[in-house]
Amino acid sequence: xxxxxxxxxxxxxxxxxxxxxxxxxxxxxxxxxxxxxxxxxxxxxxxxxxxxxxxxxxxxxxxxxxxxxxxxxxxxxxxxxxxxxxxxxxxxxxxxxxxxxxx
Numbered sequence: 001x002x003x004x005x006x007x008x009x010x011x012x013x014x015x016x017x018x019x020x021x022x023x024x025x026x027x028x029x030x031x032x033x034x035x036x037x038x039x040x041x042x043x044x045x046x047x048x049x050x051x052x053x054x055x056x057x058x059x060x061x062x063x064x065x066x067x068x069x070x071x072x073x074x075x076x077x078x079x080x081x082x083x084x085x086x087x088x089x090x091x092x093x094x095x096x097x098x099x100x101x102x103x
Contacts, residue, residue, distance in 0.1 A: 015044050042100075053082040055094040063092050 021044070024031050035041050055078055063076040067089075078094040086094040 015040065018044065053080065055080045055082070055086060055088065057088065059094075060088045060092050064089060067091055 021031065021033070033041050033044070059080075060076075060078055063078065067073055067076060073091070076092045078088060078092060079097055079100065080094050082094070082096050083098070084096065085099070088094050
């Protein structure tokens with residue numbers, strides 16, 4: 001690990017499907033990612049959703065729009081590479097990847 005990158009960032013290899021996932025996230029509030037066990041689905045989501053260790057309020061804009069459209073939704077998660085749970089909005093919580101079983 002160095003001062004500019006986490007150990008995770010240094011080991012992560014960009015997946016060919018990553019640009020497709022990013023494009024889909026711009027227009028679809030929910031994305032289902034399926035596949036066999038141990039192929040990297042969770043790692044892909046962790047890296048492509050929010051690799052930063054410092055989530056910002058601009059990172060939750062799409063989640064806020066989703067909550068406005070679907071007010072019955074009880075909560076949303078922003079998965080990020082930090083080390084503490086952060087309340088970003090009354091219904092949006094930023095959760096460290098490692099708490100969800102990430103490495």
